[in-house]
Amino acid sequence: MGIGTFKGGVHPYDGKELAKNEPIVELKPTGEMVFPVSQHIGAPATPVVSVGDSVLRGQKIAEAGGFVSAPVFSSVSGTVKAIEPRRVATGDMVMSIVIESDGNFIETGYNEVDDVSKLSRDEIIGRIKDAGIVGLGGAGFPTHVKLSPKDPDKIDYIIVNCAECEPYLTSDYRRMVENPEMVVAGLEIMVSMFPNATGVFGVEDNKPDCIAKFNELIKDKPRLKVQPLLTKYPQGGERQLIHAVTGRDLNSKMLPADVGCIVDNVETVCSIYMAVKQGKPLMHQIFTVTGDMAKKPCNYLIYLGTSYKEILEAAGGVKGDVAKYVSGGPMMGFALFDLDVPTTKTASAILCMSKDEASMYETTACINCGRCVEACPENLIPSRLADYAEHGQDEEFEKWYGLECIECGSCSYGCPARRHLAQAIRTKKKTILAAKRAAAAKK
């Protein structure tokens, strides 16, 4: 059994008080909506509508481009205006379906089932697959693939990642406070697919209200349990969470299923419930507008495809000069260079920051203090890895386990010399992995 924590990690200022107590408000979009066909890990989806078509809310507009892929649905009713490459939050140009909303939100029918317990495993997976559900915590890995391990009998833990360890983000917290029964129902569906599995809510102990609520709801459900976790970043990292809950370790070459676990975040589990029970495809995310420069920090139920700009404006905009806008949390989110980009399945927050701490300090010499070593949840020596990365010593980099980095940023956070450790390691990791893929493709 797990110990409720992991080795390493840091304690950044958590900033959650800004938006924590703001109830989720539905934000209906207006005008143009953009749906990139690649919002997940895997093959891009293929558009199944043409320019000029009228679409309904909930209609499939792009179908999965393979097994590891996911379809895309329109969250509004309206007319397809264009199918063209558009800028997305990461800065890439991605083929997107642009729909002009008619403002009426006319829905297609949904195929609701009365009793989910009568559904077979394959039927459940089929419904999840058809709903376009992917890991909504940020990775975007198609959920139906995750739920189809080689040997379902060997899965003994289904873990709901309720850690929400990223500072400032409160979307999962609001979901757990407002709809805990939905999270429980979602997990029950998942557990029903794996005969030997226990369902676990892994919740950081800075959310005692969620722990209490879950405990109350699962009183008569012997297959579900709550595991409180020590509050520490990155407790919500997949490998760290599995270690904290089960005591099992895994490395970068393994999948959670290799150690008998399946991990999904809160919103993904809710979406599974909505897809399996109500037949609703994935059209929404809970989205936090926050940061010290946000005029009115809040939590929205957004329609996927709404632009970051529209959401921020709806929340009253910003207080003054913003040094940096971040999509996601401050530790692993990425800075936006344009706000007029669409929200996708993996969007979770916009953070408006008055300071750019990543660039405001001058980098000085490494003093070998070892804070990065203490902070690294993967037991690496980040300062050396960054040296190897900067000097192009790829062999040393791999030998010192550079490819095991989970890019959590704990090393850079604590570095007194203000070195950009995570950035250097992440970049080197990407180039090495790309080279490996290219070499494998040649063979």
Place this chain on the structure above:
Amino acid sequence: MSDLLNVTSSPHVRAKDDTQRIMLYVIIALLPATCFGIYNFGWKAALLIVLTVASCVGSEWAWNKLLHKKDTVKDLSAVVTGLLLALNFPSSIPWWMAILGGVFAIIVVKMFFGGLGQNIMNPALGARAFLVISFAGYMTDFSEYPGFVDTFGGATPLATIKAGGLAQVDILRMIIGTTPGTIGETSMIALVVGAMFLILMGVIDLRIPGTYILTFAIFVLLFGGYGFNMDYLVSQLAGGGLMLGAFFMATDYVTSPITPTGKIIYGIILGLLTGVFRIFGGSAEGVSYAIIFTNLLVPLIEKWTVPRAFGIAPVKKEVKTDEK
């Protein structure tokens, strides 16, 4: 796309502690020992401290200025070096020797190797070794000891013990620090208070000083020749540069291993070497040479102790034989 927003790589937040603040913590932690040294040895000690610190800071500033490098004085590491070096002087050395030591520490031991983070041995200890070799008479003369009734006859407690005079040593005075010795090494209490502050502020942990002191204590009990004699053990721990060395010099980030296991090995080697030098060596002291020598082993220790990443299983022996 004309008005692009500012973009930098994650993480977008940083902790408060930077190099300057860490060095400031070390300076604060050394203040109890510094103040006690001045109280114990008088105004001359204060003068030597000021001169050494000024010499270190001045050397670093001048080096950077002359070589058109960015000024690094504000990271305060030169102040720490100066302070540590001064605390390693007997109060009786001439003023010019303090300045020479500061210049040697910064220019030869630190800047020649590339400045902060690149030096292979602790600058203060390197300079001390240089001065001891060059001016042995001055550097090992502890007879000038003002203010207190001198029951030691000009010898440090450790030298007295080495000469077989364990019975003449006042252990309580050794712990408080009212004994001859170098300016900053005499008071165990003042040093431990400073060390506790460093541990509390997260600047150092007990891996190095803990294993160092423990290994040394065991070594002394085994080979000291006094058996399980608490008086002997405590006087060995409180005497000489052990506390100053273990908490403030062996823990020097730059010259100690970065790997967690490496820190333990480093501490053990320090404890063994200090024991060998003190008990079997010619001098009663051994801390600074033990640290300097072990500093040089650090790259090797680190190479042996690269930790296995999280989730990487230990390499099985069968796999190894298969490869053969």
